[in-house]
Amino acid sequence: MGSGPESRPSLCLSPDCPGEGNSDGHKEAEQLQRKGQDGKRPCPHPLRGDGFWEGTNTDDETEAQGGQLTVPRISTTVGSRSAHEPAAGRRRPASAAAACHPTERPPAPEPAPALNADEGRRPIIRKWPRNLFRSYSRCGLRRVTAGMKPILLQGHERSITQIKYNREGDLLFTVAKDPIVNVWYSVNGERLGTYMGHTGAVWCVDADWDTKHVLTGSADNSCRLWDCETGKQLALLKTNSAVRTCGFDFGGNIIMFSTDKQMGYQCFVSFFDLRDPSQIDNNEPYMKIPCNDSKITSAVWGPLGECIIAGHESGELNQYSAKSGEVLANVKEHSRQINDIQLSRDMTMFVTASKDNTAKLFDSTTLEHQKTFRTERPVNSAALSPNYDHVVLGGGQEAMDVTTTSTRIGKFEARFFHLAFEEEFGRVKGHFGPINSVAFHPDGKSYSSGGEDGYVRIHYFDPQYFEFEFEA
Structure with a gap:
């Protein structure tokens, strides 16, 4: 659509504006604005054709008024399909400046350098359109929030x-x-x-x-x-x-x-x-x-494949020899079922997740209990960071009670604890049900979580995570 001086699709909404309802008035107001005469200040009201501040006009109205809509597209992978998500705002349609006369003001200062020397228009700083993300939802695209940007995997x-x-x-x-x-x-x-x-x-x-x-x-x-x-x-x-x-x-x-x-x-x-x-x-x-x-509910291989470490429904931990089958060590630190066992990168430690609302750190060789991480809900999975003294816990209320519980009360966040101080320092929301499995990427720069809602979310950490220092 045209955007030159002859096309004036937008009208000011101010009742005191001399350009109300006619394009000739806008020409006169533009000349006054350009010359800075009579001490008249610019009209404070947004132009309807812009649609940038109010977010009330639709794309059809903008098109009918002669405006342009330019939406650069960024390829975003969602599951196994590639979707396109708009990433920028609308281009401002050509519109005239307007002035109104509520009170007398001192003479206006000299105009700022023109954005276009031929048209003499002043540069205007635009705000992000409020209705942009609402238009995303109408297109069926998911909003990606700032900070840690998850990749949503939909394959189950x-x-x-x-x-x-x-x-x-x-x-x-x-x-x-x-x-x-x-x-x-x-x-x-x-x-x-x-x-x-x-x-x-x-x-x-x-x-x-x-x-x-x-x-x-x-x-x-x-x-x-x-x-x-x-x-x-x-x-x-x-x-x-x-x-x-x-x-x-x-x-x-x-x-x-x-x-x-x-x-x-x-x-x-x-x-x-x-x-x-x-x-x-x-x-x-x-x-x-x-x-x-x-019965065994979770089991992993121990260091160098010499044994396996098994967690039981009763909360016991057993270490079985891979050669003879005998029980090498036995401890019972959990009071309820052990849901998950995951080793550290060097296999010297492992963390357990249990229905007794705790996750615990053990020595891989002796099964000696080291640390305890407490929550208010059953812990379904826990993983150790390969780079930092961090552990991430996933869980939430029992799946059978999810339909009667809000996401806030159900505690469906992934929770980050410091390995040495046993203190929680962060949470990540996203799932609409209990988290059943979590895993750190081997390079420690991201982690993934899978939930009762059937989605897998890959979270890449933002720079603040790597700069974070825990204060004891």
Whole structure:
């Protein structure tokens, strides 16, 4: 649309303005403004055609009045699709200056340097349009707030059960209470692929040291081995009950997984050596450890693959030898079920998350209790930062009570604690239900969280996080 001096789409709303209702009056007011005569001050009222301050006129009105709407587009990845999000305001349509005469004023100062020497217009500093983000929501785009900008991954139809980075951190694996296993690029949230084959909820996922193989355990009574690059299923290990936890050892040659205590079957921890094809073909592990007292709810490999550390439904922690199967150490620091166990980067410590509203830090070799991080709600997952003495906790009210609870009361934030002082120093909101799994990126510059709402959110830390110093 035209924006030259001949096109004057906007009229002043002031009743005292000499340009009210006619373009000739605006020409006269513009001349007075340019000359600075008669001591008349500029009209304080916004021009309707601008639409910048009030945010009341629609895009159709701006178009009808002869204005222009320019919205540069920035590519933003949402899940596996690329959406375009407007990032700038509207271009101001050409409009005349206006003046009004409520009272007599001293002579106006000399006009500022003109923005355009031919037209003689003064530069005007514009505010950000108030209705810009409202127009985003009408287009179905999500507003990205300032500060930590999350990438929202939408690849599951049910609640997230576990998320895990590979060793390099370029890939993020996510599983949920649906049969889908997704892998994403962590840098931009683009979905790389899907591993299809399970017929029930997938409880656990792990990748080996060099990200060649992926291991998943499901409620369809199976544990499956995948080729990470092609998505081909390499092995199918059938069980009598649901597979709750799984993992590769340090070298990637031995896998372990635990089964639930259900349907008359007791809980077992099974060990397979991938270098022996007969174990895979015959579905016969080289070692099987029974757990009669309480089922295992979370388990990880210990340092150098010499043992596994298992958390039980009763709150106990056991350390099992990977060679003999005997119990090397046993402690009971939690009073309720242990939901998650995650190791530090050097594997010397690990943190547990429990339904007793606490997360605790332990020594990996002796299982000696070191620190306790207390909250007001059950903790479903906890992770240790690879670079700083920080731990992030995720949890919230029980999923069955979420429908009767607001997000404020439910405590659905990710909470950051100092590892040494046990003090909370930050929270991150975003999920609309309990957080079921959290994980730090191996470089420590971001973290991810998966919730009961079925979304995975990748948060990249802003510079203030790295400059933060905890004051004891």
